[in-house]
Amino acid sequence: MAEFNLTVNGKQLSVDVDQNTPLLWVLRDHLKLVGTKYGCGIAQCGACTVHLNGNAVRSCQIPVSSVKDNEVTTIEGLSENGDHPVQQAWLEHDVPQCGYCQSGQIMTAAAFLKSNSNPSEEQIESAMNGNICRCGTYTRIKAAVKTASKNQIV
């Protein structure tokens, strides 16, 4: 075990864990930020997506020891009041079904729109391609990303 100092959702936090502990489990089990989900554990589903310095990453694949002073943002920290343009678009399109994959979808979409504020349908499909939704909400996800791209203030 070792102590790791992390910046998560703008707060300085420290955890005492094995250095190989995936960031996903530090967030969920130690920091109680359970909006980030465990799907596959092998980088194949996107349920565990968070931002590291604004980039979408799969937290199941990131050992806590490699986070260092990179800033972690989870779905809980994406906006103060759930009013990020992507979250608003998700509500507008009533995207979730069971909801399990949705925080990962939203975090992927938010990071994508920062890098491409006016994406084509094909670019949206390609950006969201690695995030699996067992409920098949893909059509609504695509529409919501398009809406968010129009409404965003980045």
Ligand code: FES
């Ligand atoms: S749980 Fe990390 S990609 Fe599936």
Ligand code: FES
């Ligand atoms: S909404 Fe159920 S897995 Fe995506």
